[in-house]
Amino acid sequence: MLKSKTFLKKTRAGGVMKIVREHYLRDDIGCGAPGCAACGGAHEGPALEPQPQDPASSVCPQPHYLLPDTNVLLHQIDVLEDPAIRNVIVLQTVLQEVRNRSAPVYKRIRDVTNNQEKHFYTFTNEHHRETYVEQEQGENANDRNDRAIRVAAKWYNEHLKKMSADNQLQVIFITNDRRNKEKAIEEGIPAFTCEEYVKSLTANPELIDRLACLSEEGNEIESGKIIFSEHLPLSKLQQGIKSGTYLQGTFRASRENYLEATVWIHGDNEENKEIILQGLKHLNRAVHEDIVAVELLPKSQWVAPSSVVLHDEGQNEEDVEKEEERERMLKTAVSEKMLKPTGRVVGIIKRNWRPYCGMLSKSDIKESRRHLFTPADKRIPRIRIETRQASTLEGRRIIVAIDGWPRNSRYPNGHFVRNLGDVGEKETETEVLLLEHDVPHQPFSQAVLSFLPKMPWSITEKDMKNREDLRHLCICSVDPPGCTDIDDALHCRELENGNLEVGVHIADVSHFIRPGNALDQESARRGTTVYLCEKRIDMVPELLSSNLCSLQCDVDRLAFSCIWEMNHNAEILKTKFTKSVINSKASLTYAEAQLRIDSANMNDDITTSLRGLNKLAKILKKRRIEKGALTLSSPEVRFHMDSETHDPIDLQTKELRETNSMVEEFMLLANISVAKKIHEEFSEHALLRKHPAPPPSNYEILVKAARSRNLEIKTDTAKSLAESLDQAESPTFPYLNTLLRILATRCMMQAVYFCSGMDNDFHHYGLASPIYTHFTSPIRRYADVIVHRLLAVAIGADCTYPELTDKHKLADICKNLNFRHKMAQYAQRASVAFHTQLFFKSKGIVSEEAYILFVRKNAIVVLIPKYGLEGTVFFEEKDKPNPQLIYDDEIPSLKIEDTVFHVFDKVKVKIMLDSSNLQHQKIRMSLVEPQIPGISIPTDTSNMDLNGPKKKKMKLGK
């Protein structure tokens, strides 16, 4: 059955190394066409259709399969993903090349291949006896692969001819390489370029827009002027990086200034961690998140990070000269010590392009097919795309992918991928922010749902094994109002020996989500539930999140309990973990619980239990703060939604009650106890959470700001920081303390999940705990599910599985979770921002008091406590005489004409919605008080109405 042949491949790497590999060539690999007698059923998985009913192609009328080469797959994946394109043969050679060159495309093509409806077939041509091609003398790897692809295409055509003479099935070779195509036609293989083929699909004209424009003709219209210097080839870059002349790092464009970016240098050497790039030419076509190689400039050319806020608004190519002017503007005199290492991009090591959401800025010329696309993310440059549906796409959110960035083009070239919907509509905007933050939000697939328990569900004998029956205990849950995914419940009772028994009961999600199945994989991928203002994107299907796992009152629910025996001084005497069955007696809101505790005439079991908990929580909190735990603050707001339209009608800052802190205290305690237990049991692969101490330089801004108010903030330890924050009070300025805490929050590092075997610093800085993990919210965080499993194994209540004890797999999970959490947070913020806009849209123009948070070179950033809203007030506007600005970085302060602004100064600003830029509708703030002639706008409300529309008109004319 197996025909084998041994080949010797010799390669030299480094020293003298002889590598001998065998290669078995087979004759049992199927061609993927059903009904083929020669290789009948020799393949499994998705296969081609016997009679492809492809959309009619004018260049190839008979039924056919497609066989794309590597570059087509890499660049035209958007076209191939379209449901109209089916019956494609993907060669192993092609797949391997794609795998080496672009991981995201490889993943996408695998997804397509697994989709039964698409009829993609992977042909293992490298192991096939008749299609294997040996590299010839003097032939490079690329040419060999091209030849291998052509050989396979030829083989296919002959093979299919043999199959049946009458139904002329053809395999069409798709390549964009002109030479390759010519050779193919010479060899008698029907070959077309991707463009030719897609254009011939008369039934699907919309596919043309999706074509990536890589063809040479794209260049001819542009001015021949070369703007950028050439990127060095990879081999030179690697040499340079090895010898230290170039540095490798991740390119991070600045959100505020499109002419500036930083590069985070990979590697451990502490110095030169971050390099500044300034100016279009030095950025040299790098796009946010690319891995680039940079060259350091001589010290004489070093610059300081500019504090100017600049947005790219130019429409056409001729702006290049203007850019230079602007660049000069950045380089203002700065003191020596502000200078940071500066460099320029010499080459791109890896592009990290993804499809971007944004809007079309329609070209001024009516018939033009080339338009600029403005991404929603300000760090991404504008992209030039070619489309014929500009008028339909105008005012809509669309997705565009970048194809390339030629040297003589100011903007990268791209192509249109998808239309999301009208701008400003809530669904579209939500979709945009979910896509932009890479939040998986598709409905759960059938495969995932099939692992849900069958309804009606009840607790069986089997479930009771290894479980303690705690249904008799007086357990209750305390949550925010309207919460449907209750994952924690509490109880407290006095024991006979006078001690207190306190229990934290967490929904037993790991009972329902079994390791390795589709449900588990999907929740691991999602990582966390994302809460947007009016929507919740669940991590687990609703049946679990709002029903079976939710610890509602008066029903039996499975739980994982952590039970302590404590004395009245809140010292833990004994800790016990067990799987259990509970029956919650009441689901309370924070307010209800507070009421019960406060009202003297209520003395039922639940209330006594709550009072006991509250008393202990206070002691615990005090002890925690003594140890140096930080209480930080961030302005959190909640929207009151209109129940009909779901439009925000009012917003309020979140209120904090004693009961909030009570629940929090016990959750912290449970998390810490569990962290200790699992680390004790699994020292190498416990999933923990750490919060690194921020480097001292992070605090600079806080210390400077406090000093301007004659306050001292000590930042050497968490405890001294906490204490000095507590003492930083000003009798005349009560809000100052909150402001300082907000600033302190900005100085902090991100807390992260990690695997205990891969790290040795476990400390949680913010909570001042030597060890910490997440255990208490398994319904909305996947980390907790893993921790539940670890704990279950540790107490012998559940069995282990291989991935659980693999620290590399665990580290991968942590990496994904950290990413998802960060993205969820950003998405949440974006959602709040969008709803704030909706709110101000309905509310009109308002004047509010605000405090200055930061001072920039040409602007101040202010916080409006009433709305928890942060915004920037610009002092330089186009078409207006620039006021005299003097910026002092040391204090920091900004002097405008005769008025000086310091951090924490109180100002009055006018808030309105700026719709001049549809893409980024933003809250616009302008100064009202203190009055500076020519800058601030009059407070007089009667004037304002006149002023508002006039201002708008002026901007539109611009």
Next chain:
Amino acid sequence: MAGLELLSDQGYRVDGRRAGELRKIQARMGVFAQADGSAYIEQGNTKALAVVYGPHEIRGSRARALPDRALVNCQYSSATFSTGERKRRPHGDRKSCEMGLQLRQTFEAAILTQLHPRSQIDIYVLQADGGTYAACVNAATLAVLDAGIPMRDFVCACSAGFVDGTALADLSHVEEAAGGPQLALALLPASGQIALLEMDARLHEDHLERVLEAAAQAARDVHTLLDRVVRQHVREASILLGD
């Protein structure tokens, strides 16, 4: 750059084999005249020579002689040119000693040592390139058979690894070097008894059974091949003897 894909989605390994398929095996018995038994085996690019002397009287210190059974003495050495990087000396290093010890354990289990009390059987194995233990055992089995020493059964060995939830039989050097778990199994195929089982990587116990089954199946396949080689050899020998 992405790492090496040991098992493709279509189920093919780097060298074109499927998960359960062995490399090509070629073997010959009676390659040396002066030894009592000898054999040569090729498993893919792994080549091993085994020679057997004995049973004969104990050489050297008589104190080593066992009262009730024969002493099996194994020595393993690999040619200095057999690996990618040239070795300093062919035998005597830690790895060779360990391999010798393992071979000895394997064959003490298989040879009917009690038939030859107070005597010694020497097995010398010479090895060349990759996938080592299994080839040595298979070569030694043939050599012992060639020497006419009574055995309970063939000893057939095969390695198995584990990649992405699939057990791979008969690992090649590339697959071994990728760093996954590797298990070596020596089996007495007729009875299904295990003469030696060795694994020094971490593998979750849930997977062990599958990997073990893959190795055992591969060992049974090896047995079929070795059996064919032995019969062929006997046929040739009998023709030469003129029977």
